[in-house]
Amino acid sequence: MSDNDQNPPQPIQQQLQIELGEKEAEGIYSNLAIITHSPAEFILDFTRVTPGVPRARVHARIIMTPMHFKQLLNAMKENIERFEQQYGEIKTDRQGEHPFGFRTSGPTQLPGAGGEKVH
Numbered sequence: 001m002s003d004n005d006q007n008p009p010q011p012i013q014q015q016l017q018i019e020l021g022e023k024e025a026e027g028i029y030s031n032l033a034i035i036t037h038s039p040a041e042f043i044l045d046f047t048r049v050t051p052g053v054p055r056a057r058v059h060a061r062i063i064m065t066p067m068h069f070k071q072l073l074n075a076m077k078e079n080i081e082r083f084e085q086q087y088g089e090i091k092t093d094r095q096g097e098h099p100f101g102f103r104t105s106g107p108t109q110l111p112g113a114g115g116e117k118v119h
Contacts, residue, residue: 028059042069 030046037043042064047056064072084090 030059032056034058037066037069041065 028046030048032047032049034045034047035042036045044062044064045058046060046062047058049056080090
């Protein structure tokens with residue numbers, strides 16, 4: 001038996017260099033995310049709600065495959081766990097409830113037509 005039989009080759013790890021433009025580095029503040037989906041994709045619309053202003057504009061839209069969306073969800077769960085281990089539990093105003101701007105829904109529909117999933 002050779003050494004190669006005992007130690008199968010490891011996959012080659014590639015480093016991905018990600019460029020962050022000046023505008024993107026500023027970031028976009030959002031206190032409301034509308035999540036919709038179809039059989040083929042998830043759509044995340046990020047907006048800001050201002051007290052006393054009845055309208056909000058979408059500032060960023062991210063479209064993902066269901067597989068990539070689930071990978072994002074898992075990465076977010078891992079990061080929240082690490083954050084809470086270091087800094088303590090993140091409290092929300094209403095644990096388990098859906099206050100204004102936070103409701104659930106089904107498949108993709110245009111915002112304002114009902115059926116949005118907002119977080």
